[in-house]
Amino acid sequence: MNTFYIPCLRVIPDRSQFFRYDSISLSCDDQSNSTGWKVKRKTLDGGVRPCSSGWGVASSGSTCFIGNTYPSDSGLYWCESVRGEQSNSVNITITDRAVILESPALPVSEGAAVNLRCKTETNASQQEFDFYKDGRHIGSSSTGEMTIHRASKADEGLYMCSTAGGGESTGSWLAVDASCSISVFRLICHLVVGTPYLLSTIILGLIYRDRRRGRVPQFCFY
Template identity: 65%
Template sequence: MLLTPFCLVMSCLQVVPDRSQFYRYNSISLSCEDQLNATGWKVKRKTPEGGVRPCTSGWGTTSSGSACVIGNTYPSDTGVYWCESGDGNRSNSINITITDSTVLLESPALPVSAGAAVTLRCKAETESPNHTFEFLKDGRVVRSSATGEMTIRRASKADEGLYVCSIPGFGKSLGSWVNVEGSPAPSSSPPPAAARSVSVTRLMVHVLVGTPYLLSTILLALIHRDRSRGENTPVSMELF
């Protein structure tokens, strides 16, 4: 399994497919990626209806000690999931929502690396070529789409927030929080045209301001040179 940058620096829970919302009867695979060299990792969850319970205690099946599969999801599977080792170490937590809504938002379950591209997808329970899609962040429409996709080219902290997708006249999804971790890598792209224009303008101002001083300095040097020559030239006297 390809690890996300977030999982390369700590032990974490991986979700396949990588999203936080699922329809009823979907299948979810959860696994613990160990970066702490701990032992006895198990997937656990806490739902609104019950306490903390490990995989196979009434939900999910295991393919190995640190993996858990939910074959058919139900709204009762909505809750907070994490990994826990026999030594008491805990991974990150992920909120998973199982919905009966007519619209579902597909967004990453794990934090997104700053500077990375992120794609959100809006899915309708019943697809139609007449659908139009709107993406909302913190209650405000940020993007309209005819394809049901919204891509953030370079994610930053400003993109962090609660996202919802809506299909006008059809329905709206539940909200999912998108986390952005770290700082983006410095861009190697050339400065924009406006910045280059400002730089050229500043250069011209410096040249125009400095030119009179330069000319005055040269003129004074020439006068001083001529005077020096005049003083050093011997005066010829004629005897009468």
């Protein structure tokens, strides 16, 4: 049986917002070590194009490097195989604004700590930074950083930040992946599957014990 691996598009630095002229590295993290995956993107003015076809520089393996980004590089990025299979996609924004929000480009695991950073183009210090989720103010910081200590599905949403003198960032969607958490339903399923095996083991043990004593117990099942 053939097994197909779908790689994961990874963005370095791990964020979805960038200033003009920032550098970005995008790679297809393929555990099968296949070389048939390429980074592609869809922009408003460029359509769907693979790396090295007028944008980016393809390096060894399935990695694409953008040296100087421009707002026209904003768009949806993903990995695609020669057979047309696609990985996860990441929406990347290149902005001319003076403020960006640094947040994870990929979904974070439920229960993980998430660091949000409000960054100004001039790296100005001694400012007050405000953070917002879905348009609602959720906190302020003098360092420009805010931490969600244990992420849950309730933390999923559109985040942005602002400074008193530098304006505000665009919004970035924070996705929380709960697939690694154990739900009540999954726990019940494990119990339903495992209980018959446990009962069978106990019954066989009792039969073996009583046979050694010269009698066989009678079990009634309803």
